[in-house]
Amino acid sequence: MAALGDRAAREVRIIPIDGIGEVRRGDDVAELVVAAARAQGTPIETGDVVVVTQKIVSKAEGRLVALADVMPSPRALELAAALDKDPRLVEVVLRESRRIVRAERGVLITETRHGFVCANAGVDSSNVAGEGYVALLPEDPDASAEAIRRGIRRLSGAEVAVVISDTFGRPWREGHVNVAVGVAGMSPFIDYVGQTDPYGYVLRVTTMAVADELAAAAELVMGKLDRVPVAIVRGYPYQPGEGRAADMVRPPERDLFR
């Protein structure tokens, strides 16, 4: 779509998509997004990045769990007591995790089966379906993003990129930010390594995680109370092609913070 040099100096718009309403198991997210964007007079266009919150994807994919149906293991009971958490929630978190990263001061940070390091394995109790239900991350968020991308193309003819976003905390910095947990139709990175700056200095290390920046930008119009689960980022010259949020997980051998 654009060479590196064209990337800058173009205005980018972040357009909230309102009116999607309650999403239920089996709903077609692409159909909901295309219809809602059209209804508000901002139909999806080729070149858009469509950022969708994980929550509605998980709901459409039926990734809800009723805590009443969960039988905590002895390990979950023990951890829950130490952390002052609901043992059924802890059980669900452990099932979604391949490793506990930190479990202290009421905080349970794990590595999910996808490789994401985040609180409660991304299992979320807010904006789900009322007290007593939790939402899991999609089984394969990159596949979910790809399905939405293809659906949007089929329904609207628009060639877009799709980012599925979730809200993560970070070490050392207060507050949460939205990041990309699923990506389709674009590279999640832009790579400046080997480019020369205006002073002749060759950039050595800068790879930008643009999929995370797109997720963060979209959050600015979303809010947390679930009325705006989708935003269009328009005018951003992403690099089209195959790309996966899975590639954003730093491999253990390169990770100084395992």
Add this chain to the structure above:
Amino acid sequence: MAALGDRAAREVRIIPIDGIGEVRRGDDVAELVVAAARAQGTPIETGDVVVVTQKIVSKAEGRLVALADVMPSPRALELAAALDKDPRLVEVVLRESRRIVRAERGVLITETRHGFVCANAGVDSSNVAGEGYVALLPEDPDASAEAIRRGIRRLSGAEVAVVISDTFGRPWREGHVNVAVGVAGMSPFIDYVGQTDPYGYVLRVTTMAVADELAAAAELVMGKLDRVPVAIVRGYPYQPGEGRAADMVRPPERDLFR
């Protein structure tokens, strides 16, 4: 400026400010920004968030160091040998740091005197002034942001918020993102704790680091090759008031990753 409920469902624009050119010690950043924004037909307006890259602020404040003038300490020589880095750069990094967080595999991550945890204490070799020079972070980036905010008000009459951004890596995730190292005129956070979702669930923990999301959003129009060191985020209903990026540094007693 806006209650929480109004935050969503408004389009946000990210407008690159081009044509600022080379910044030199003693330059008035506010003046450069106001003039460049006006010249390109998008004058600064009340309610804008003006995102400025750390690099031009550091240059204006004279925070450049000629490596030829730096005498590395024995500690710097030792670390530099282990990490295969320039000992003079390592010396500068150590002077800017209060603690080494990781020093392995060619990577030196420290806690800066401000409390930021990042590679090389934020000391940067790219886009500076040619090989042999490095740029330090501003001495007090919140004060720098406040000075720019006041300067913009004085020169244009516009009441804005200012974010000074820098490019940081993160644990566990590949790629860098822009974050806020200085903030003025707004709270860096938006707090949903205690708000009720549409299902009656009371949100327990979500504080969004919106200053970081604004920095990330602005990066989308900036690029890394230094032609666009400033962007306006327009239409984002930030919470005006006193705010500091220093408040985004997680205090040691709440930090699980020290």
